[in-house]
Amino acid sequence: MQGASLKLLRSHERGVITRMKPLHETTAQKLKALGLTLGRSITVEQRFPRFIVRLGSDRHALDEAMINAIYVRIVEH
Template sequence: MLTTGFSVQGTSLKLLRSQERGVITRISSICDATAQKLRKLGLAPGQTIAIEQRFPRFIVRVGRDCHALDETVISAIYVRIVGH
């Protein structure tokens, strides 16, 4: 049984597989630089985010925009998984 990293309310973005989608439910307590980066990218709770690829770069799609995210940003985002 999986006991860490996942709940009915949300899971870490980094646990999603390629082509899975989720709705951003929260952004964890993070440093100001990471928060600023998220704002600049337009990532916020309520937005749908899709995993385009995980390797060699972690790339997500939000709306029509694609973004390559670093580990700090990936770890700050929590989502509720939605169907394809």
């Protein structure tokens, strides 16, 4: 299963990163620096006014390019 784009997840939904398709190397470097890698569990905490995700105990605000690069398999509660 390829999964869904991270931007389709609702607030408080969780997924596991299954694919990353950054359009630019700078976006790829930002994702890696934040620990956003294949197999990581990610939770959407907030979608507006900023898109904020949780990785373990860390929270990060993502820009549009980062959001569009991440695909996840949605994890049921």
